[in-house]
Amino acid sequence: RQWVILAVAAVVQAALCLVAGRWQWNRYESREAEIDLIENNWSAPAVPVDEILPGPGAVVPDSDIWRPVELEGHYVTDATVLLRNRPVAGRNGYHVLVPFEARLPDGQEIVLVVNRGTVPLGRDARGPDAVPDAPSGDVTVVVSLRADE
Template identity: 45%
Template structure:
C-alpha cells in the first residue's frame, strides 16, 4: 500500500478541491470554445467587409458578362462568393402578379417585409434566365394590412440595376401562402406559384442567388425602401475573443491563487492583519482585561475575580507586543508601540 500523500499542497487531493479544480477547468475550456467562435465570426465579417470594399463601387456590368455563359438548357448559374455585392444590369420583365413577401428580416432596426418578385432576364441567343429580385421593403405592419394587394413592380420591359447576393438555404418549414423566410430561389418560386401562374418560366434556368434591386427603369408607381451599404462591426468580435481568452486564463489562475492562500493559512504563514495604532491600543486593552480573568489561560483571576479590578495587578496586568506574538498570530500596528505608565 502506498504511503499517504504529504506536503504543503496535499489538501489538493481532497474531494472539495478536486471538484473546484474540475469546475474551473470546465469553465476555462468553455471560454476557449467561446473565444474560438468569436474569432471565427471576426474572420467571416472581416472577409465580408473586404469583399464589399472590393466590388461595391465598381461600375455595373451586364449580368451575362458577370456570370459564365449559358451552354446547356435547362441549367443553373451560381453566384460565386467573389461576385457577391457586385453591381449588375439586367434587361427583361417581371413575372406578372408574382410578388411574394420575405418576413422576419429587419432593415436598419425597422420591422420590414421584403417584396420579392421573379424576373426574366434576357440573354444572348434567347437564353433567358429567371432571377429572384428583392425589390425593396415596406413596414411589416403595412404588409399585413395590404394582404395580397402589394405594391406592383413596373410592367413591360424593365432595365434593372442591382447587386448580386449568394443564395440562402431553404428554411424547410411550413410558411403562409405567398410568403417565405429565406431567399432561396426554389422557395421563392414555390411561394410565387401559390399566388400566380408560372408557366412562362417553366424550364428556364434559374440563377442560384438573388439580386438586390438598386434602380428600376421605368420607376415603379410606388417606391419601396432601399438598402444601404452594409457595415461590418467585426472589431467587436475581436474584442470578445480577447475577453474570453482572459476569462479562460483567469479561471485557472483562480485555482492557483486559492491553493496558495490555503497552503499559507495551513502553515501558519497566512496574511498578516494590519491595524491602525488606535485599533491596536483598543485590542491590547481588551486582551489585558481578559487575561485578568479566567477567560484566557495565564489569568490571575479566580472564581470571584473581576476583569476590571485585575488590570492593576497579577500576571495579566501588563501585555507587551512579544506576548501578543507568542499567541501564534502577529498583529502589526500602523505606528509605534503604545507606552503605558
C-alpha cells in the same frame, strides 16, 4: 493534494482560454474578409449578368456576392411575393420579391428574384396597405447579386 487539483484546474482553464481566444480571432478574421468582399463588390462597376451567371441554373460564386450586374428583360408582376416579418430599420414589414426574366446576349433567358424593397405593415397587420407596381415592359435594371437563402 488540493494544490495538485488546483494546478490541474488552472492549466485546464488556461487551455480553454487559449482555445476561446483562437476561436474569437478566427471569427474576427472571417468577418473582416466578408466585410472586405462586400465593400469591394458593392462599389465595383456593374457588369452584364452573363459575365457572372453564364446561363440558367448557374450559382452565384462566393467571390461575386453583392456584385452589381445589369439585367435587361421584364418583371413577371403576376408572380410577386410578399415576404413577411422581415424587419428593416427596426420596423416590421414585407419584402416585395418579383421575378425578373432577363435575356442573355446568346438568347437564353434566366429568371432572377429581385427584391424591390420593403413596404410597412398595413393598418390591420395582415398585409400592407399598398404595394407599388413594378415597371411594365422591357427595362434595364442594375441589381446586386446575392446567394440563395
